[in-house]
Amino acid sequence: MVEADLEAVNSVLGGDGEAFEHLVRRYQHVLFDLALSLLGNVEEAEDAVQSAFIKIYSSLAAFDRKRSFLNWAYTITLNIARNRLRRRQLISFIPFLSGGKDDGDSEYSIEPEERGASPDLQLSAGILRKDLGQAVAELPPDLKAAFVLFHIHRQPAKEIAEIMELTPNAVSIRLFKARERLMRNLAPKYPEQFAGGGPV
Amino acid sequence: MDEKNLENAFNRLCADTGIKKSRDLWPQVRQRTAAAGAIRPSRRAAWVLAASAAAFVVILSIPGVSQSIMTRLARLFSSNYSVRVGGAEYKGVLVSVEGETRELRAGDRYVQVKVTSAGERAVKVELLVYSRDRKLLAKPSLVSVTGKALEIKISGGDGAEDFMFRMVPAEKQPGSYSASVYQLPDAVLNATDAIQRETLDTTAMYWAWRISVMHDVTYEQFEKYAFAWDLLPATRDLLLERIRALVASGKARRLDQREENILKDTEARLDALITSTPRMTADFKRRITASDEALRPVAKIEAMYWAWRIAEKKDVTYEELLKLSANWFSAEETKAALFRNIKAILDSGKARPLTAPEQARYEKALFKAREAGKHK
16 A cells, blocks of 8 residues: 555544545546546546545545555445446446547547647547547446556556456456457457457 | 457557546535534644554553552563454554553554453453444453464444454563553653652662562562663662662561551552553654654744634634644643643634744644654
């Protein structure tokens, strides 16, 4: 566990509630990104993360110090997002790579993939990423969560297993299914990205 | 495309995808936790912060029978323990004199632990487990053998484990623990030392009699156990010197009734000082002193800050702050001085917000204090 997290946890438990600020500011963005990819709505995702932090705060005394604080926070956020999906039957169509706003100067707008690349290349890269985002958004929640945690948040499969409360093998299966579905969706339009063998 | 190639393909496709940032959620989170009454308005480091390396805090010592001058040849226990509460585990070493109750905090539980002899190799471990609001939850006890692990589990209403205490009771020679045994704060130690100096000759006569007439204890045994007494080293040396002289001269004798009453009176005075006084290791004491030193130059600014929170911001009352300060990482006398200053400002009606330079000085000092208080 990150030493600074442990100190903040201890400090909050010792009565210094404002030490919680450190944890919120450190992890709010990654938790938001995960919630947004599942819920597909900025306001909904922010509210889910806020609820996750309230839950974390009220359960802090029960926090298992053998776990990483971030993994614990991921698990709580994931559970809240799943519950909201179930309860409200939300269907997310928002591309996870382009964020939730259509205006060009949104803070979630696409960054040029290769700085200095030609406008044509930038455009094609942007279109591919938009299509990828759309395809990921259409994945079932558990496949989507595994994919986002692995490929976007760069979490190892072992950590994802802890976060999603699955075995590492089950995580690998979800990742495999997610990639396979995405490839089937994208390969007809972008065959060069998936060259090197047919669908597995 | 095989699985590995597929993974690599998506690694490439997602390589430059950043994490999307939310707006700052802290103001809303703070508001919601504060509305629930959860956030406590403290800017001070708490005991647990400074002791985070141990992840377990001894916040109070309640000396028992071991403080009697006439029975202070008690065994000293140094036992590894762990406590599991709600999935979290806390570990450490509990040093206690026989019959002495030590209080530990594990998550939202307070645990009072008493280890006493139950034979040459057997010990009795008694627990009192309290909730955060001091409601007694359980009172288990167990007799075990030194060196062997004992485990006490408590289940909740649903049958699931609610609390687990594990300990390996072990006896240590007090002499070897002179540096790490829990000590009284300097001010209290000086006071207990002064009281015992008043009756040093009587105490020396009592132990010289036990050693040379009663023969129920050797001088070497006494010397070792005397390390655990609440005496300054110079006073301890003086006591040992006088005992040696009495033993060597053959003048040791039983105390008369008047002398015994003097010692009993001294014990009562010591008890009044020692009971409920928090103890700490030498390292803990050093860190508290360093932390207090870092805040000393801003003592008046700190008092003004809290007076402003109480009188103008009104997000904490004087009584709440006083209660909260019990866990502050600071010496009792320093905290008492701070509260005297706060009270003076409140009484004068001159509470005001800190100026920007004051705020900056206070922040800087708080940072230094936290750094000084950390376990290195």
